[in-house]
Amino acid sequence: xxxxxxxxxxxxxxxxxxxxxxxxxxxxxxxxxxxxxxxxxxxxxxxxxxxxxxxxxxxxxxxxxxxxxxxxxxxxxxxxxxxxxxxxxxxxxxxxxxxxxxxxxxxxxxxxxxxxxxxxxxxxxxxxxxxxxxxxxxxxxxxxxxxxxxxxxxxxxxxxxxxxxxx
Amino acid sequence: xxxxxxxxxxxxxxxxxxxxxxxxxxxxxxxxxxxxxxxxxxxxxxxxxxxxxxxxxxxxxxxxxxxxxxxxxxxxxxxxxxxxxxxxxxxxxxxx
Numbered sequence: 001x002x003x004x005x006x007x008x009x010x011x012x013x014x015x016x017x018x019x020x021x022x023x024x025x026x027x028x029x030x031x032x033x034x035x036x037x038x039x040x041x042x043x044x045x046x047x048x049x050x051x052x053x054x055x056x057x058x059x060x061x062x063x064x065x066x067x068x069x070x071x072x073x074x075x076x077x078x079x080x081x082x083x084x085x086x087x088x089x090x091x092x093x094x095x096x097x098x099x100x101x102x103x104x105x106x107x108x109x110x111x112x113x114x115x116x117x118x119x120x121x122x123x124x125x126x127x128x129x130x131x132x133x134x135x136x137x138x139x140x141x142x143x144x145x146x147x148x149x150x151x152x153x154x155x156x157x158x159x160x161x162x163x164x165x166x167x
Numbered sequence: 168x169x170x171x172x173x174x175x176x177x178x179x180x181x182x183x184x185x186x187x188x189x190x191x192x193x194x195x196x197x198x199x200x201x202x203x204x205x206x207x208x209x210x211x212x213x214x215x216x217x218x219x220x221x222x223x224x225x226x227x228x229x230x231x232x233x234x235x236x237x238x239x240x241x242x243x244x245x246x247x248x249x250x251x252x253x254x255x256x257x258x259x260x261x262x263x
Binding site: 002 | 168173176177180181184185187188191192195196199200201204208212215216219220221222
């Protein structure tokens with residue numbers, strides 16, 4: 001600590017180390033949060049359901065997605081990435097997951113929402129297995145922190161199915 | 168800074184930074200604002216730098232005691248009126 005430069009270096013180095021510790025503590029504090037989100041997705045309409053020229057089934061849906069994700073926001077939450085995926089089984093694949101819609105929620109105030117939309121991304125199968133298919137719709141979320149660990153979870157909603165014939 | 172001053176600077180730096188951390192985290196967590204935590208901590212770091220880095224007077228209360236110049240006294244500087252002693256040396260170096 002004998003010179004100005006030595007002391008300045010010591011202060012800066014120690015301050016940055018302690019900052020890392022503080023960010024670690026902030027991330028750990030997220031574990032004390034017990035979130036209670038709710039979500040509901042309704043399929044309002046099957047707009048069309050066709051077999052594409054390449055042999056794959058494709059369906060267009062109109063969805064009403066409503067959710068209350070405000071309990072996911074802690075003081076250490078930067079934004080929440082939320083997406084809705086359709087899950088179903090086919091003879092070739094034990095599990096198919098197709099993302100239909102996603103969004104980014106940047107504050108607690110915007111976390112309680114409903115949206116009436118067609119699927120943002122195409123609901124296409126690997127094959128032509130969708131006629132009469134029962135599927136689940138899952139709402140996934142990723143809580144992106146300001147610092148530290150990212151938490152992710154989902155809500156599974158069952159009971160949806162596609163028509164028997166193409167339209 | 169003298170030795171005691173350097174030790175004091177070191178201890179002050181560590182204590183003020185740790186107290187800043189605890190205060191910042193406490194404030195940030197209780198009001199739920201990450202930004203306030205960062206601002207409080209930044210203020211603490213600036214305060215630490217202002218107190219411990221410049222060479223303030225209170226770091227110099229225990230003056231360093233240098234040794235007596237006893238060694239220097241055994242070899243006094245030559246006096247200027249010894250010209251007779253110095254002249255022959257000078258003649259030898261003159262270029263003719």
